[in-house]
Amino acid sequence: xxxxxxxxxxxxxxxxxxxxxxxxxxxxxxxxxxxxxxxxxxxxxxxxxxxxxxxxxxxxxxxxxxxxxxxxxxxxxxxxxxxxxxxxxxxxxxxxxxxxxxxxxxxxxxxxxxxxxxxxxxxxxxxxxxxxxxxxxxxxxxxxxxxxxxxxxxxxxxxxxx
Numbered sequence: 245x246x247x248x249x250x251x252x253x254x255x256x257x258x259x260x261x262x263x264x265x266x267x268x269x270x271x272x273x274x275x276x277x278x279x280x281x282x283x284x285x286x287x288x289x290x291x292x293x294x295x296x297x298x299x300x301x302x303x304x305x306x307x308x309x310x311x312x313x314x315x316x317x318x319x320x321x322x323x324x325x326x327x328x329x330x331x332x333x334x335x336x337x338x339x340x341x342x343x344x345x346x347x348x349x350x351x352x353x354x355x356x357x358x359x360x361x362x363x364x365x366x367x368x369x370x371x372x373x374x375x376x377x378x379x380x381x382x383x384x385x386x387x388x389x390x391x392x393x394x395x396x397x398x399x400x401x402x403x404x405x406x
Contacts, residue, residue: 251354252332252367253318265311268304275301330375330401332367337399338375351404352376371396 253261279301282294324331330352337349350363352372365372374386375398383397 251314251318253320253354254333255320258315258318258320261311261315265308265315268308268311271304275304324403327402328380328400330378330398332376333404334401335362335404336375336401338396339399340397341395342397347399353404 275297278297279294282291282297285291285293288294321333324333330336332352335349335351337347340346340348348363350365352367352375353364354366367373367376370386370388371394374384374396378384378398378401380398380400383395385393385395387393
C-alpha cells in the first residue's frame, strides 16, 4: 500500500511546508542583496560578513531543494480513518519479542508530520515497513542494522489526530 519513495502528509503539514518553501524562495533576493553589499566592503578573503551571507544562502538553497523534493513526492491526504490496521498516519502500540511488558507507542509518518509529543517512525524504516498493513494481534519481524531479527506484535493502531 505504501511506496517507499512517497511521503505521507496531512493537508495541514503540506500547507505549512509549502509556506516555508514560498517564504525561502521569496527571500532569495534579500540574500543576494546582502551578498552584494558585503562583497563591496573589500577583500573577500577577510570579509566575515560576506562569507556568512554566502553560508546562509547555501543553507537556504539546500532547504529549498529538500522541500521541493519532499513536496513533489508527497501524498497528501487525511490520516487513515480505519482503526486496527497499521498505516501511514496511524498511532500504533507494539510489543517486542513476545514480551508484552516491552511496549512502545509511536506514529508511523515522517518527521514533518509529528508534533513532538510522540515518537515517529518512517514508513520506510525497517520497523515502519514491517508494520505497514499489519492487523492488531499480528506479529512481524524486521532486521536491525546489526543483522539481528526482531519480532514485533501490533497491539493497537488508531488514526493520528494532531
